[in-house]
Amino acid sequence: MKKLILLFFTIFLFGCNTKSYNTAYNDYYKNQQLYINALLNNDKKTQIKALKELIECGEYLNFDISTYKKKYQSLIKTSQKKVKKTSYFSKYIKIHSTNPLKITIPSNNIKHFVIKRKNIYKEVIDIKNAITPKFIKRKIGNITLKIAQFNKNTVRIVYSSNKPFYFKYEIKNNKLYTYLYPKTTLTKKTNYKKTVFNRKKVIVIDPGHGGKDSGGIGIGNRYEKYAVLNIAKKLANILKRKGYIVYLTRKSDYFIPLKKRTHYANLKKANLFISLHCNIAPKHITSPRGIETYYLSPTRNERAIEVARLENKEIAKLNYLDQRVILNFLNKDRIISSQKFGIDVQNNIINTLRKKYKYIKNGGVRPAPFWVLVGTQMPAILIELGYLTNPLEVKRLFNPTYQYYLAKGIAKGVDSYFKKNP
Ligand SMILES: [Zn+2]
Structure with missing residues (x-):
């Protein structure tokens, strides 16, 4: 009997772009964003696709990708039928695999x-x-x-x-x-860097909530969505006068899902993302006030988590494990630059307002798991401009002059950040 020589032979084609370390690195983070968005959209197919590429890029870059692999395995388990088509090995070209036994290529x-x-x-x-x-x-x-x-x-x-x-x-x-x-x-490569460097800075301002989502409702039935829109418009004008390219995620009172806000910022290739919000005091805290700036980061701080919870209603459906997975995947460099940006903005808001107003409380810069910041590819912050549940602050937050100085402070913070991080 003629001995059959069988060959199980695979070729590995990179979905990850390995033109160079830099492109692989970029692809890695691109797929990370794709994965996070897919997770928020509950799009399993894209999750698998993104994870697959993340694993490929990660392996090439020698990154620790054990978490991705774990997640990938669990996805396969939950959707085994689908996975057959889009499995991790779909990029292998199977030339001849009639034999399921182990076949070696010495x-x-x-x-x-x-x-x-x-x-x-x-x-x-x-x-x-x-x-x-x-x-x-x-x-x-x-x-x-x-x-x-x-x-x-x-x-x-x-x-x-x-x-x-x-x-x-x-x-x-x-x-x-x-x-x-x-x-x-x-x-x-150098040409590419040059064009990026010379590009005018792009800033996306995100007035929180809108439309059916009123945001927090404060004393005197004042809606958060109106205050933040007015402040955002003032901020946009000031930044434009300074020469920045500015985009608003919404220009009037309509609803936009959280993920679309960050998607928009990524689309516009923004250098900075600023989300504007007003705070509502938890019932057990008496007469709180102050301005707080948040950057996206995993945190165990109860107060920060509580503030985030109010703004995160939309993605509450995401299970705890997925939330942890996303937060653990955050890019450390971006966390650091967001924190730096937050510090510049917070300091400039406080200094600007204190020149004109009394009782300005500095609530500090804090990490928090805000989901509106999750999908961003640039330094991103969320500013809680004041408390709608505080009688003095709610009055100020709807006052055009105060709004102007608030915006001026934020704009100074933007200048200061770019001065240090050109
Ligand atoms: Zn809000």
């Missing part, structure tokens, strides 16, 4: 060589004692991949391009993995 059966001619670059791998049932040809960027039966006993894999590219292969757990990415030139 490394001494693999021969790798390079062909370089004028304008032709080829990376060739010959696998001896292998059979592929079909001819495969596909494009990966400007690189062409061909897999074919070279002769009776040999399968040949050829990556070819008219430009040099980086190629690497390895055998792991009896599977062949190939990695490739085009060689990027240094000049391209």
